[in-house]
Amino acid sequence: MSAFLTYLLNGLAVGCAIALIASGLVVIHRVTGVVNFAQGTFAVVAGLCVSSLLGLGLPHGVSELAAVAVAALAGLLAGVAAVGRRGTTPLSSLIVTLGVGVLAYAVEIVLWGDQPRSAPGLAGSLSLAGARIQTQHLLVIAVTAATFALLALFFGRTYLGKALTACASNPYAARVVGIDVRRMGLLAFALGGLLGGLAGVLVTPLRPISFDTDVTLIVNGFAAAVFGALTRPVVTLVGALLLGVAETMAAGYGYGSHQLEVALGLMIVVMIVQASRRSALSQEVT
């Protein structure tokens, strides 16, 4: 029973990290209609940054914030490439973000080499009803909860958040009332970079990160975002938690080598079920 509880709590923490990546995907997709393949890259950049900054002797807190800021900047740059030019279709933008991800490989290898890097996080662990849980896992869960609450406030209560939502629901109408859709797209990319960076900073102490970790991160994030049809943050959070718990349970009960297949298979099934509910006409780019 305590093993089950341990797996459950660890799984929730893993799911929270996935949820942060997925939330970045959702924010960007809602506003620009683009699926950002470079979303995992932001996490990798932030993770590598934080390992370097801590290595330089900067204190905790400062290093993490700086790394998240770097990831947000990377997000902005990716946005400039993907949606900065008028008339880029969403599928072209997807291919551009693919290019951004590969470009990031080159930069990351030059700066950090191709070996995995790690960073110290919160040490120690707690006992909770007989289950041991690392403090870092609790931190991941707490930060994710706070982030989703802040995102809900931001999109629901602030002018800027509502402008972003307006771009999402009808870009033409948003332009008519004087919202700069392109600037909002760039803002969404920066926000996506920030969320990705947050995930990277939180995950790096748990498992080492190397330049090509981004594929695993983005695929997991996309799988979670697909639950919410790439638009609904709360469903995405639920999907990510389910995914995290399912993967951790699979690993914990001895199917560790099939973790990836479980996640990917689930994603494909969800997508096919969703696709059968939509008509072809509603998805066509005009």
Added chain:
Amino acid sequence: MIGRVAVLAVAAVTLALPAVLDDSSLAVYVLLGLAAMVTVGVSLLMGYAGQVSLGQGAFYAIGAYTAALLALGGAPPLVGLVAAPVAAAVSAMVIGTPLLRLRGHHLAFATLAVQLILLSVTGQLEFTGGDIGLQGIPQFGVGSWEASGAAAYAYLTWAGLALVILVTRNVIASRPGRALRALATSETAAASSGIPVGRYKLVVFTLSAAFAGLAGGIYCFYTGYVAPGSFPVLISIQYIVMAVVGGLGTVWGALVGAGAITLLVQGLDSLATLPGMPSYAPSVLSYAVYAVVLIGMVLFMPQGLVPAVSSRLSGKKRREPSYR
């Protein structure tokens, strides 16, 4: 007329090349030809069916593993080479039936997922040799003749590519080809004019997989070993870069794209392995080239090299008064 002469000239020159090239250039020749075979399929899929596959490397791997397993099991190499595209096509048909209900970024991620699953599974299975892969694959041969040198594989690649081009040209020129072009612009419109959209998309997907499988079959005989590490996700991205660079939906675009990227990466590779360069230089340069070329082409020359150049050429001709 000029086009036909040009095709014959290109065919003759490329057929004559293996006789004069040295072994290291022959390696580039073979890899270029194999990449071109896969890229023709990707270009067909992206340009005509309007779908992005991020998992074309999976079919390349299926072809390579099929040929390798058959050859190691004692079957004649020719059987392995024929079985490679067939196995890839059959698996594409099986995978594609549910998967092609998806479109756009959903399909892109689903095909990527298929490749990741395949790599993970082949890395764990006993009979595929796990992460180490299969080694000691016999040389390709027919009857008592055995392909011993790199030049023989160059001719084999040439023949395979010629077959791929021939099939593609005929498909494009046929009635289904016109239907595919209609499908690429609007699925709904195509379906309402009576085109069986789903079936045609599956056919293109299967065909592009067969091309990749054939290339994989030749690859496994050429290198003599296959492992999951030979087919990373990046290889699938590389084919997309080549297809986009050359121009989607054109056979010659795929060839030019594959040629340009392969030669560019090889050139930079020899530059990066010069003494004094850091050890990471080759991989960094090739990543950077793929990325910069891909982003630059999609943003600034989305129609690709071949259509851009040919429209400029025909634009010059059109300066003479014409009444269109």
